[in-house]
Amino acid sequence: MGDLLRVMAAVGSCIAAFAALVVTIRVWRTSRLTARLEVVRGLHAELVSDSAAQDRHTLGSLHWQNREINPDGAERGEVMCAYFAMLWRFERLHAGRKVLLEEANGRRDVALKMLDEQVYTHVAEYVCTFRVIKEKLTESNRDDTVFDGAYVKTFEQLCISLAYNFDDPEKKARLGAHANNTEKCNCTCHEVAAKPPLPAQRPIGASA
Numbered sequence: 001m002g003d004l005l006r007v008m009a010a011v012g013s014c015i016a017a018f019a020a021l022v023v024t025i026r027v028w029r030t031s032r033l034t035a036r037l038e039v040v041r042g043l044h045a046e047l048v049s050d051s052a053a054q055d056r057h058t059l060g061s062l063h064w065q066n067r068e069i070n071p072d073g074a075e076r077g078e079v080m081c082a083y084f085a086m087l088w089r090f091e092r093l094h095a096g097r098k099v100l101l102e103e104a105n106g107r108r109d110v111a112l113k114m115l116d117e118q119v120y121t122h123v124a125e126y127v128c129t130f131r132v133i134k135e136k137l138t139e140s141n142r143d144d145t146v147f148d149g150a151y152v153k154t155f156e157q158l159c160i161s162l163a164y165n166f167d168d169p170e171k172k173a174r175l176g177a178h179a180n181n182t183e184k185c186n187c188t189c190h191e192v193a194a195k196p197p198l199p200a201q202r203p204i205g206a207s208a
């Protein structure tokens with residue numbers, strides 16, 4: 001009888017220890033996912049911040065209207081600032097996304113799937129925007145080269161990585177547009193007639 005009690009006590013201890021382990025793992029997984037979702041929230045928030053919205057307006061107006069940049073006045077400088085600010089936002093997104101991927105050993109967990117769904121439209125929109133704005137910046141002043149090589153490369157890597165994770169062929173095509181001369185870009189800006197630049201706006205405080 002005594003032996004049976006000792007065995008039952010030992011079995012009970014094992015069950016209690018196992019249950020505690022299961023609870024600990026569950027708590028750890030939940031807090032880890034919460035932390036990852038917080039990172040996702042921060043990465044997405046950067047793309048929809050007030051300053052990002054302002055930069056999107058600056059670049060989007062030129063892009064969608066197919067309007068040239070006035071080389072005189074303040075516009076070219078403002079467009080240049082918005083262009084690089086957006087490239088740097090996507091650089092931070094790519095870095096944060098890479099960390100989330102590596103932490104999960106390349107597996108797309110709930111956090112990664114949520115991030116990719118949230119940022120897809122933003123990234124796809126800028127595939128054409130960056131290309132068109134770069135051309136307009138270059139054409140408006142060929143003496144002032146746009147040194148964006150490393151940042152553009154990072155954006156391309158982000159597009160490739162995102163496209164890899166989507167099964168939808170339309171999404172893959174949008175992310176791959178302008179990658180080289182064979183991919184077709186379906187952005188409607190390419191059907192809009194080119195417009196001349198707006199009259200030059202002088203920087204605040206500058207004399208005419």
Ligand SMILES: [Zn+2]
Nearest residue numbers: 128185187190
């Ligand atoms: Zn395009």
Ligand SMILES: [Zn+2]
Nearest residue numbers: 128187189190
């Ligand atoms: Zn376009």
